[in-house]
Amino acid sequence: MLNRHGIICGAAALLVAGLAALAVPPAAADPAPRCGISSCDDEGGAEGGSGDGSITILVWGSGTTGGGDGYEIPGESVVVLPPCRYFNTDWSGQEYYEMVQSGEWTGGRGPDGESIPPYPNYEAYKDDTEGRWWSGVCSSADYDGPIDDFIEYSNDWFENEFEPVYVEPGEAAPVPPIPPEILVQVAYDELELPDPQIAWNPSRPGDGATVVNLPTWLWLDDGPVQLEVHAAAGENEARVDATLAGMNFSASDAAPVSCAGHGVEWTSGATSDCALTFTRSSAHLPGAVTNVLAESEWTIEWAANGVPQGPLDPQTTSATFDLPVAEVQTVVTR
Structure with a gap:
């Protein structure tokens, strides 16, 4: 059973998102994508306004020649989409508050039938029109490994790492911890x-x-x-x-x-x-x-x-x- 953050919305790469939820069967060999209120594009990616959740990773190195001479490999920045990341929902605090109050937004149901509550402390931003809520998504298209391992990885991320974040203008977008298992693939x-x-x-x-x-x-x-x-x-x-x-x-x-x-x-x-x-x-x-x-x-x-x-x-x-x-x-x- 997938975690309580995914709903089915298409047929491409597997996506799990932290916006809404309902119980889903175990993943098949070629599972449908699962995403939240963000839309699924043709390749199963999540579109959530201007933020795509890209992470900048610093890469550098060194080498030794057959003659015993050492040399440095200059550092560079590599931009990647981690398997689990934040994305900009493009909802201001006011818009999200009004959706919750009007009933237009619902957290859905978890695997045990429980209701998923609104974002924590959302009322504090009910008059804010400048900031934006950032939520989370996990995509198997960006995970180098079996689907079962991806599901375990995404479940752990949502249960232990993820929290919706409200970002004011000028503040840095939230960055999830990038485990060494992801960094080694970049290296x-x-x-x-x-x-x-x-x-x-x-x-x-x-x-x-x-x-x-x-x-x-x-x-x-x-x-x-x-x-x-x-x-x-x-x-x-x-x-x-x-x-x-x-x-x-x-x-x-x-x-x-x-x-x-x-x-x-x-x-x-x-x-x-x-x-x-x-x-x-x-x-x-x-x-x-x-x-x-x-x-x-x-x-x-x-x-x-x-x-x-x-x-x-x-x-x-x-x-x-x-x-x-x-x-x-x-x-x-x-």
């Missing part, structure tokens, strides 16, 4: 993983060609290997940590290879298992170069207010580069 979406930039050896001066039948070392050319992105609003913060866990290389005329980490830069005496061995020169290929596909595999974890929360879906980035493969001619003498 994850803002995580920009770089395409891999690859170096190799042997690399002939002039054209960078490698050689047939000789292992060609491959490694990340000092790009990022660790990134973290923070998203904060109010007293809550989420952090997403991405780590380059491995790389894959494939090309024609060579067996593919998978490498842990980001490879090892070639130096005399070093060892690495991250190498392609070409069995044929690239002279027969377009442009006389071999096209190499490089993939970077990233593991991702997150934390809420500094407390680790576990893994998120991993990500893979890829890039291609052209590599000339040459044959070494030898002269045999007797």
Whole structure:
């Protein structure tokens, strides 16, 4: 059973609003929207005058390169619609008071048949024509998760967080607490993983060609290997940590290879298992170069207010580069 704040008014995304109420059956797999006296638009959104309940979230981060250098990711503001938010009903204190007194507005019925009372302290604004009442709405279209989880989340918000708010001209619109579970999605979406930039050896001066039948070392050319992105609003913060866990290389005329980490830069005496061995020169290929596909595999974890929360879906980035493969001619003498 949904909480006592929702009424059915259309057929699109699920909405739950804190204006009126009646008992509703458990949500189906593709539930109708539920909203209050605000109208439902074609996509199930709530229209409530000039306020849409958008929240500004601060996002920033940092990274570390394969060479051990750290760098900062400049902060920016991201505007989002949280799943549960306030919206402007566009009712002045006087208009709302007159609706209640005339019987034009009714709070509806809760799941147990009880009447839902008018907004708290509404009589105090009965002569005010400048301010506006703000109410609440929860939309599954802005929730990244199963419908059942959304219903639980919206029930908790209405029962423990939500109260109608009267906003005078010049006052800030009410902002609901944004939990880390919402902030982490913003941080994850803002995580920009770089395409891999690859170096190799042997690399002939002039054209960078490698050689047939000789292992060609491959490694990340000092790009990022660790990134973290923070998203904060109010007293809550989420952090997403991405780590380059491995790389894959494939090309024609060579067996593919998978490498842990980001490879090892070639130096005399070093060892690495991250190498392609070409069995044929690239002279027969377009442009006389071999096209190499490089993939970077990233593991991702997150934390809420500094407390680790576990893994998120991993990500893979890829890039291609052209590599000339040459044959070494030898002269045999007797």
